[in-house]
Amino acid sequence: MADSAQAQKLVYLVTGGCGFLGEHVVRMLLQREPRLGELRVFDRHLGPWLEELKTGPVRVTAIQGDVTEAHEVAAAVAGAHVVIHTAGLVDVFGRASPETIHEVNVQGTRNVIEACVQTGTRFLVYTSSMEVVGPNTKGHPFYRGNEDTLYEAVHRHPYPCSKALAERLVLEANGREVHGGLPLVTCALRPTGIYGEGHQIMRDFYRQGLRLGGWLFRAIPASVEHGRVYVGNVAWMHVLAARELERRAALMGGQVYFCYDGSPYKSYEDFNMEFLGPCGLQLVGARPLLPYWLLVFLAALNALLQWLLRPLVLYAPLLNPYTLAVANTTFTVSTNKAQRHFGYEPLFSWEDSRTRTILWVQAAGSSAQ
Numbered sequence: 069m070a071d072s073a074q075a076q077k078l079v080y081l082v083t084g085g086c087g088f089l090g091e092h093v094v095r096m097l098l099q100r101e102p103r104l105g106e107l108r109v110f111d112r113h114l115g116p117w118l119e120e121l122k123t124g125p126v127r128v129t130a131i132q133g134d135v136t137e138a139h140e141v142a143a144a145v146a147g148a149h150v151v152i153h154t155a156g157l158v159d160v161f162g163r164a165s166p167e168t169i170h171e172v173n174v175q176g177t178r179n180v181i182e183a184c185v186q187t188g189t190r191f192l193v194y195t196s197s198m199e200v201v202g203p204n205t206k207g208h209p210f211y212r213g214n215e216d217t218l219y220e221a222v223h224r225h226p227y228p229c230s231k232a233l234a235e236r237l238v239l240e241a242n243g244r245e246v247h248g249g250l251p252l253v254t255c256a257l258r259p260t261g262i263y264g265e266g267h268q269i270m271r272d273f274y275r276q277g278l279r280l281g282g283w284l285f286r287a288i289p290a291s292v293e294h295g296r297v298y299v300g301n302v303a304w305m306h307v308l309a310a311r312e313l314e315r316r317a318a319l320m321g322g323q324v325y326f327c328y329d330g331s332p333y334k335s336y337e338d339f340n341m342e343f344l345g346p347c348g349l350q351l352v353g354a355r356p357l358l359p360y361w362l363l364v365f366l367a368a369l370n371a372l373l374q375w376l377l378r379p380l381v382l383y384a385p386l387l388n389p390y391t392l393a394v395a396n397t398t399f400t401v402s403t404n405k406a407q408r409h410f411g412y413e414p415l416f417s418w419e420d421s422r423t424r425t426i427l428w429v430q431a432a433g434s435s436a437q
């Protein structure tokens with residue numbers, strides 16, 4: 069990519085480009101990457117909105133494919149200058165089997181790496197997750213930590229295990245020789261809980277509140293802080309990292325970066341109320357209405373019911389032993405590594421992020437009526 073940016077038009081591939089984050093990355097690239105000549109959007113499920121993107125100056129190529137199929141990945145990667153790999157199974161609710169989560173998140177990432185090596189694509193940005201670090205199975209808080217904070221990353225759940233393994237594959241691949249003899253340059257971005265337009269869990273909470281007559285009931289202590297980051301800023305960090313990865317390969321190659329912005333540190337429920345409150349919902353209770361032991365029992369009951377009902381129907385409520393443990397463990401980041409390494413600054417202020425999300429929730433809610 070050494071030629072002048074204006075002269076050479078580049079080919080980008082976004083895997084998972086029709087997902088919650090992926091769609092924002094696709095749109096951000098089209099708006100803010102002047103070097104873009106072709107944008108390949110690779111996903112198992114292609115969104116109808118892609119059609120509207122094909123009328124612009126950049127060639128948008130929709131590719132329906134599966135990252136677990138190595139040949140499909142290789143065909144999509146061939147000729148790309150940059151790969152932004154967001155595709156993954158984000159499942160902490162027991163919808164997919166551990167094997168499937170591993171197959172998609174780990175083997176799928178392995179397929180992307182090998183495709184880059186075989187076809188000569190040199191720049192790979194991977195969407196990792198805060199869960200690579202924690203919260204760990206011991207419930208240790210991670211309070212305003214950064215990429216260098218010592219923390220015992222111990223996982224048992226298939227999702228964080230798969231993200232940790234995939235991230236390690238990506239970082240270890242940095243420096244491998246690709247077809248053509250030049251080195252592969254990789255980095256991994258670790259968003260905390262992403263919110264914004266398209267966040268299905270936020271929509272589920274809103275609809276749950278509507279069903280309960282506008283009330284939500286506090287289950288998590290307000291003192292438990294959970295890091296959250298606006299999807300537009302996560303997308304922007306991906307675009308910037310992909311842009312700077314060549315110029316700053318020696319500094320960025322093989323590095324991890326937490327995704328951060330000015331979103332306030334709050335409990336998961338209180339943070340959600342920043343958006344659900346203006347949409348008419350109220351959170352009942354200054355402290356959890358149920359004792360923790362009862363929540364643990366209810367979460368375990370949900371897990372048992374999921375197991376019993378699985379042959380008949382998928383029962384996957386928000387509350388399960390894993391989500392309860394994560395929600396009850398402080399995990400917040402405070403870092404400027406991405407700013408120091410590649411000049412990242414959040415594109416959207418907290419106020420703007422909040423307004424955009426509220427408007428989306430209101431629209432999503434009205435469509436639920």
Ligand SMILES: NC(=O)c1ccc[n+]([C@@H]2O[C@H](COP(=O)([O-])OP(=O)(O)OC[C@H]3O[C@@H](n4cnc5c(N)ncnc54)[C@H](O)[C@@H]3O)[C@@H](O)[C@H]2O)c1
Binds near residue numbers: 112172195231259
């Ligand atoms: N949502 C969050 O809070 C969050 C936080 C940190 C990191 N992440 C990471 O960000 C990435 C995107 O997450 P998201 O929240 O947008 O999830 P999402 O489910 O909305 O998007 C994932 C996309 O990947 C696609 N996909 C899944 N399996 C595939 C396969 N086998 N082949 C091709 N495409 C496949 C899906 O169709 C979907 O469009 C994931 O890697 C996730 O681990 C998400």
Ligand SMILES: C[C@@H](CO)CCC[C@@H](C)[C@H]1CC[C@H]2[C@@H]3[C@H](O)C=C4C[C@@H](O)CC[C@]4(C)[C@H]3CC[C@]12C
Binds near residue numbers: 158
């Ligand atoms: C106990 C319930 C009463 O209301 C609240 C349950 C909340 C949980 C559903 C969510 C609490 C923390 C969330 C996770 C966190 O934001 C980070 C994540 C990492 C990302 O890679 C994937 C999503 C998630 C695991 C996210 C999922 C939902 C929570 C567990």
